[in-house]
Amino acid sequence: MKRIIKQLAGLSLAALAVFGMGTAAQAAYPEKPITLVVSFAAGGNADVMARIQAEAMSKELGVPVNVVNRPGGAHVPATMSVLEAPADGYTLFNWSPPSFMVVPLTRATPYKPLEDFVPLFAGISASNALYVRSDSPYTTFEEFIEGAKGKKLKMGVNNLGAPPNLSAVQMADQFGLEFTTIALKTVPASLNGLVAGEVDVAVGQVASLNAFGDKIRPLIILDNNRKDFYEKDLPGVRTVGEAFPGKEAGAWVHGGFAVKAGTPDDVVKVLLDASAAAMDNDAFRASIPKAISWYWVHGVEDTTALIQSGKDLYSPILDGLGLLHK
Amino acid sequence: MISQRVANLVFAAMLMVTLAYMAWLASGFETPALGGATLPTHFFPLVLLAFIATCTVIYGFEYILTGGSGGDQGDVVYEDWLQARRGLFTLIATCASFMIWREFGFAVAGLIATPSIALAMGTRKLWQFAVIFMGAGMTYLVFTHGLGTQFS
Amino acid sequence: MFDAVTFNLALDLLFQPLTLVMLVTGVTIGIVIGVLPGLGPPVALSLALPFTFEMSFVPSIVLLLAIYSASIYGGSISAIVARIPGTGAAVATAQDGNAMFRAGRGGEALGLSLTGSVLGGLFSAVVLAVFAPLLAKLAAEFGPREYLAVCVFGLSVVVRVAGASLWKGLTMAGVGLWLTTWGIDPLSGGERYTFGSYQFYSGIKLIPFLIGIFAVSEVFIGAERAMARIDFNASSLKITIPGWQRLKDLRGTLARSSVIGTIIGIIPGEGAAVAAYYSYAEEKRRSDTPDEFGKGSPLGVLAPETANNATVGGALLPTMTLGVPGTPAAAILLGAFAINNLTPGPMLFEERGDIMYAIYIGLFVINIVMMVIGYFAIRFAAQIIRVPQNIVLPLVLLLSVAGIYSTFASLFAVGIMLASGVFGYVIRKLGFSVAPLVIGFVLGAIFEDGFRQSITTSQGSILEFFNTPIGLVIYFLLFLTLFGEPIWKRLRRTMSGDPA
Structure with missing residues (x-):
């Protein structure tokens, strides 16, 4: 009898302990600061947006969300640094087109975005437009195509493999043009290069016109479909899809947070709830800087679908250019 | 101990070997198509390696022909064995500590590193060890609690 | 152009309790972070950036600017006292500054570096305020060919x-340049020297490399004589701030270095270290006693320190007018603008002139405050020489490791630092000067980028390389600095009819 009582006591203690620890773990996340890894340099648009989001999440979660910048290396070191940390929800990754889309498609990476990560949401977005200087002879996109044929104009982009570059490459391919690409590191720098005459044409963002006023002229928006914010930033400018039905100008620029695959479901839920509460409201949207566009997608399934749509869009483009890594 | 002349010539020879190896690696660099760059990826590294090699040969000849470069004829690398020992042992202790950190984690490495580096430098007095330990402890605290660094 | 109403608005914005507290806090934090090797302006600014969420723009930007200016200065303290530059900006100060320190002129060196920093910072703040729109054009004109020229x-x-040895120096400059090719080639995407590890994709990072070359190698070298007592005269620790007469004598150096620093700051992308070395080289070139440089020349301390702080005002110029950061640290300042929904550009000056004025005045005040706080800091720092080297050096090593690990959260970065340290130790023992290595490394990425993109822009024609007014000016200056003296001497001799 004594033995049975002892065994029962032991079992119930064990059960209590496990149960207690379980609830303790559940109730405790987050109990220490969270790290957000950003694969861009500090100060740029992607970084600023990530910081604003980190700040909002931090208020919801009650712990600091610290941004760590790990730029360079085709975003691989930053991505891997998240995968090297434990899957406990204390390391978040700020994913973006390079890290989740272009780099895995164009080179062998030690990770697979949709297998190794659980994407939580997407927020930041951008759309690109083609710009020339205000004193350029090309006043319409059609004139530009005519004038650019047979010449190799200098095209300014920010970085190789980044969406502006891919949009430019796609456009060249669709319209039978050839360009010499000059990578000037950031979008403002490429537009500055345009104004200074270093390049003849540049890919900037739709919102870039705000900063450069009458020094540059938009020719066309490099997208198939019209998004809501186009009218606000570039009134009267057509998209490729509208002006040339049948020509492809798909662009995919999104970014958001993700955690390592294998993170416990309850932790993921806390993060999802916090992000929805923090960012899916008017006050937050009003705090987004003018130069940054916003396209909200929330939840693991929806965000995964969004990322998959990007892969579906870019794979054939990259394949056609011989850049798809097989 | 070890004249500058001998040491520099040995170093120059080792450098040339390294340069050759690096050039061999560079010739294998691939240039993906995305850039449309006019110059292949291996261009710059090879040009620079050639430049370094040229300069190395020139100063190597300076050492061979004149016994020195920049007026260090007759100089020595280490004044005496004690000096060499202190410098080199500190170097070895530091690198060993790093290896230990990689394999066994920060705590172990920290506990081994602090005394061994101080020892290598020639510290013998107990109070000095104590001060160093305290300084190390304070640094650790400031970084973990002040800056939120997580040493693993 | 000067608008009294806006000016007054700016004064109102600036002289608020919170803003002033941020100013003083920023200067203090900046100096401390500057002194610690491994932590520098970019780190300090990224750490401070989250705090700016809670505050409105003016206190935020004042905090960041204060940290920025003060940390550039702070690096010189450890450079002088321990020969270890606390930040990249102080690399050129370390040799002469520490030599003066060991020779018993530490107080003088510290005083010179503080004064130079403050005056350089003030100069560039004034230039920024007065010439912003004009000089913005200069910054915009900088393309690959101009960078190549620089x-x-x-x-x-x-x-x-x-x-002493030119060819050994050139060898190391080449090595420095070559080391920057490691990693993924930004212009083609190809992998270079990655040794099969993705850790190398981003190449060798500047800060771990610099701290390794300077701090870690210094620990190894210092270890050789760590037990030796340093004899010093206690009075040499007394801080001497140069008086009016001394400043008058030094005005040439101050002026030249301030201008060089401001211009390099304006050129987007170049950093304080470049300004420091360029002005150091210029002073050495002009000096009647060039051999003193490297052994403890006061000008070898004053010139780089003035120039590196002068980059602050210069860096703000393209940052605020074009949205293109003048220095890497200024990129973080851009973030502060964006967070507060301010878009840098000409519009900004027109719409928010009050904020712009507040920034100029703020910079001015920051430098004045730096003079005061800095003075107390260096009085304390000078005393460090009393601490035995075998206690200081292990702690320096520890701080460097902690700083690098904290900044990069990566054991790999620490590894790079130690490897650089070993390399630095070896070459220093062999009589190489580290300055060429560092300059090569700092300029390397820009050099390759400039060269390759110039080829693309000029579509292969070498002549096109020189088809740029700014570039031609720079090449001409280069010609002058290298060959000006000998040619001038020759001309004088021929003109005076000297048969020799």
Whole structure:
């Protein structure tokens, strides 16, 4: 009898302990600061947006969300640094087109975005437009195509493999043009290069016109479909899809947070709830800087679908250019 | 101990070997198509390696022909064995500590590193060890609690 | 152009309790972070950036600017006292500054570096305020070919700082340049020297490399004599701030270095270290006693320190007018603008002139405050020489490791630092000067980028390389610095009819 009582006591203690620890773990996340890894340099648009989001999440979660910048290396070191940390929800990754889309498609990476990560949401977005200087002879996109044929104009982009570059490459391919690409590191720098005459044409963002006023002229928006914010930033400018039905100008620029695959479901839920509460409201949207566009997608399934749509869009483009890594 | 002349010539020879190896690696660099760059990826590294090699040969000849470069004829690398020992042992202790950190984690490495580096430098007095330990402890605290660094 | 109403608005914005507290806090934090090796302006600014969410723009930007200016200055303290530059900006100060320190002129060196920093900072703040729109054009004109010209100019700097052996100096400059090719080639996406590890994709990072070359190698070298007592005269620790007469004598150096620093700051992308070395080289070139440089010349401390702080005002110029950061640290300042929904550009000056004025005045006040706080800091720092080296050095090593690990959260970065340290130790023992290595490394990425993109822009024609007014000016200056003196001497001799 004594033995049975002892065994029962032991079992119930064990059960209590496990149960207690379980609830303790559940109730405790987050109990220490969270790290957000950003694969861009500090100060740029992607970084600023990530910081604003980190700040909002931090208020919801009650712990600091610290941004760590790990730029360079085709975003691989930053991505891997998240995968090297434990899957406990204390390391978040700020994913973006390079890290989740272009780099895995164009080179062998030690990770697979949709297998190794659980994407939580997407927020930041951008759309690109083609710009020339205000004193350029090309006043319409059609004139530009005519004038650019047979010449190799200098095209300014920010970085190789980044969406502006891919949009430019796609456009060249669709319209039978050839360009010499000059990578000037950031979008403002490429537009500055345009104004200074270093390049003849540049890919900037739709919102870039705000900063450069009458020094540059938009020719066309490099997208198939019209998004809501186009009218606000570039009134009267057509998209490729509208002006040339049948020509492809798909662009995919999104970014958001993700955690390592294998993170416990309850932790993921806390993060999802916090992000929805923090960012899916008017006050937050009003705090987004003018130069940054916003396209909200929330939840693991929806965000995964969004990322998959990007892969579906870019794979054939990259394949056609011989850049798809097989 | 070890004249500058001998040491520099040995170093120059080792450098040339390294340069050759690096050039061999560079010739294998691939240039993906995305850039449309006019110059292949291996261009710059090879040009620079050639430049370094040229300069190395020139100063190597300076050492061979004149016994020195920049007026260090007759100089020595280490004044005496004690000096060499202190410098080199500190170097070895530091690198060993790093290896230990990689394999066994920060705590172990920290506990081994602090005394061994101080020892290598020639510290013998107990109070000095104590001060160093305290300084190390304070640094650790400031970084973990002040800056939120997580040493693993 | 000067608008009294806006000016008054700016004064109102600036002289608020919170803003002033941020100013003083920023200067203090900046100096401390500057002194610690491994932590520098970019780190300090990224750490401070989250705090700016809670505050409105003016206190935020004042905090960041204060940290920025003060940390550039702070690096010189450890450079002088321990020969270890606390930040990249102080690399050129370390040799002469520490030599003066060991020779018993530490107080003088510290006083000179503080004064130079403050005056350089003030100069560039004034230039920023008065010339912003004009100089913005200059910044906008900088393309690959102009950058290439600036980097080629760096060659002349290498020649001057190579120390006794020119060819050993050039060798190391080449090594520095070559080391920057490691990693993924940004212009083609190809992998270079990645040794099969993705850790190398981003190449060798500047800060771990610099701290390794300077701090870690210094620990190893210092270890050799760590037990030796340093004899010093206690009075040499007394801080001497140069008086009016001394300043008058030094005005040439101050002026030249301030201008060089401001201009380099304006050129987007170049950092304070470049300004420091360029002005150092210029002073050495002009000096009647060039051999003193490297052994403890006061000008070898004053010039780089003035120039590196002068980059602050210069860096703000393209940052605020074009949205293109003048220095890497200024990129973080851009973030502060964006967070507060301010878009840098000409519009900003027109719409929010009050904020712009507040920034100019703020910079001015920051430098004045730095003078005061700095004075107390260096009084304390000078005393460090009393601490035995075998206690200081292990702690320096520890701080460097902690700083690098904290900044990069990566054991790999620490590994790079230690490897650089071993390399630095070896070459220093062999009589190489580290300055060419560092300059090559700092300029390397810009040099390659400039060269390759110039080829693309000029579509292969070498002549096109020189088809740029700014570039031509720089090449001409380069020609002058390298060959000006000998040619001038020759001309004088022929003109005076000297048969020799």
